[in-house]
Amino acid sequence: MIVKLIRIEVQxxxxxxxxxxxxxxxxxxxxxxxxxxxxxxxxxxTSAGVLVTEGIECLERDVLAxxxxxxxxxxxxxxxGYWHNRYLDFDGRLGFNAGDHLKSILSGVNCLFPxxxxxxxxxxxxxxxxxxYDGPLARTVLIQVLGEGTPNDKT
Amino acid sequence: MRKPGIDFHTHPLLVRExxxxxxxxxxxxxxxYYIGNNFQPLETFHLELDLAGIExxxxxxxxxxxxxxxxxxxxxxxxxxxxxxxxxxxFASVDPHREDAPQQLTRAVQSLGLRGLKLNPxxxxxxxDDPLAYPLYETARDLGVPILFHxxxxxxxxxxxxxxxxxxxxxxxxxxxxxxxxxxHLAWPWVVEAxxxxxxxxxxxLDTSALYFDNPRDFLRFxxxxxxxxxxxxxxxxxxxxxxxxxxxxEIKNMAAAIDSLGFSEECLNMVFRRNAxxxxxxxx
Numbered sequence: 001m002i003v004k005l006i007r008i009e010v011q012x013x014x015x016x017x018x019x020x021x022x023x024x025x026x027x028x029x030x031x032x033x034x035x036x037x038x039x040x041x042x043x044x045x046t047s048a049g050v051l052v053t054e055g056i057e058c059l060e061r062d063v064l065a066x067x068x069x070x071x072x073x074x075x076x077x078x079x080x081g082y083w084h085n086r087y088l089d090f091d092g093r094l095g096f097n098a099g100d101h102l103k104s105i106l107s108g109v110n111c112l113f114p115x116x117x118x119x120x121x122x123x124x125x126x127x128x129x130x131x132x133y134d135g136p137l138a139r140t141v142l143i144q145v146l147g148e149g150t151p152n153d154k155t
Numbered sequence: 156m157r158k159p160g161i162d163f164h165t166h167p168l169l170v171r172e173x174x175x176x177x178x179x180x181x182x183x184x185x186x187x188y189y190i191g192n193n194f195q196p197l198e199t200f201h202l203e204l205d206l207a208g209i210e211x212x213x214x215x216x217x218x219x220x221x222x223x224x225x226x227x228x229x230x231x232x233x234x235x236x237x238x239x240x241x242x243x244x245x246f247a248s249v250d251p252h253r254e255d256a257p258q259q260l261t262r263a264v265q266s267l268g269l270r271g272l273k274l275n276p277x278x279x280x281x282x283x284d285d286p287l288a289y290p291l292y293e294t295a296r297d298l299g300v301p302i303l304f305h306x307x308x309x310x311x312x313x314x315x316x317x318x319x320x321x322x323x324x325x326x327x328x329x330x331x332x333x334x335x336x337x338x339x340h341l342a343w344p345w346v347v348e349a350x351x352x353x354x355x356x357x358x359x360x361l362d363t364s365a366l367y368f369d370n371p372r373d374f375l376r377f378x379x380x381x382x383x384x385x386x387x388x389x390x391x392x393x394x395x396x397x398x399x400x401x402x403x404x405x406e407i408k409n410m411a412a413a414i415d416s417l418g419f420s421e422e423c424l425n426m427v428f429r430r431n432a433x434x435x436x437x438x439x440x
Contacts, residue, residue: 011196011198011199011202013202014206015206015408074370074372074373081369085368085369085370086368087310087367087368088191089189089310090191091190091191091192092188092189092190092191092310092404093190093191093192093403093404093405094366094367094368094370094404094405096369096370096371096409134406135202136199136202136203136206137193137195137199138171138193138195138196138198138199
């Protein structure tokens with residue numbers, strides 16, 4: 001049984017942004033030595049997400065716009081407010097990004113693919129995305145590959 | 156559409172490249188400045204500026220060696236950061252309790268190329284109008300550099316709010332009419348008092364880096380339209396207000412959007428975001 005954990009850094013450049021990480025996941029699998037098993041990717045943050053959808057730009061825009069409608073950064077005036085808008089002594093700053101945390105919950109923070117014959121098995125249109133909800137920031141994504149195969153210690 | 160601006164109030168505490176070179180900066184960020192965010196590559200700072208429509212940022216250290224036994228970035232480290240990016244404008248900090256504070260400031264300006272002085276009376280524990288600090292003010296005036304004072308509320312444990320009350324700056328403004336003073340954070344909660352000072356003393360400026368509850372949009376709307384009408388800033392203080400974010404306690408993008416949303420004229424926004432900062436910085440050159 002091989003269990004390999006890889007940490008990658010993703011630099012977001014916008015406030016809201018979808019970043020395709022399919023290639024990094026495939027590279028992690030290729031370097032792991034796992035022939036048959038699973039690969040799992042998870043963001044280490046609570047104002048970011050990981051999701052799988054069709055890899056086209058128009059859909060990226062729709063995903064971000066819809067999540068912003070469901071969990072706006074600032075609710076429409078006179079509607080409701082966020083409890084999170086308060087001073088967080090452990091962070092030395094105010095937390096006023098509840099909408100971004102809520103987007104993270106709605107989109108999820110991880111994705112999972114089977115691995116077969118050393119390759120990631122996914123639908124032909126499926127792409128794995130890291131999704132930034134409060135950028136720009138350098139973010140960490142954890143990729144873990146588990147399964148049977150031949151360990152590759154060089155990676 | 157306003158022109159690319161200057162953020163007059165940022166702290167470079169999270170720049171990872173500097174923390175890797177100088178590991179003690181991690182402790183200063185966490186234990187003296189109490190910021191808990193992850194360290195970030197320099198690129199993130201640049202991207203944050205880009206997203207907010209800001210060209211350059213004033214980067215601030217803080218020397219509280221006498222009272223807190225800590226320096227949150229030395230002047231040399233600020234100068235080092237400024238050599239890594241043309242988008243930074245470095246300010247110095249010196250401990251006013253030290254007898255050689257004026258000489259330290261002179262060196263920081265003349266040898267290191269820093270362009271202003273940051274003082275934090277609540278964290279450095281001195282009253283702004285204490286004669287102790289007057290030699291420093293004389294030096295800043297003679298060098299032609301502005302002083303950015305922390306004013307108003309202080310989160311840091313150990314700091315005392317009384318040192319940041321705006322009325323303790325009146326003697327400084329009156330005794331040093333050629334010294335350009337910026338009171339940070341609108342001196343909140345004493346915004347009315349800070350505005351009174353600025354109305355009376357043309358050498359007193361205010362920066363916008365205030366956020367103590369809610370979110371930037373709602374907080375600044377309260378402070379700059381309800382505590383004091385926006386027309387006072389637009390009509391009377393348009394030359395004395397500078398944009399500041401207090402990054403990384405607040406993201407620059409959020410503070411810039413909040414100021415943009417208040418209802419200032421485009422001409423006034425260009426003054427707040429750029430021209431007033433240019434004027435403060437250029438006078439010393």
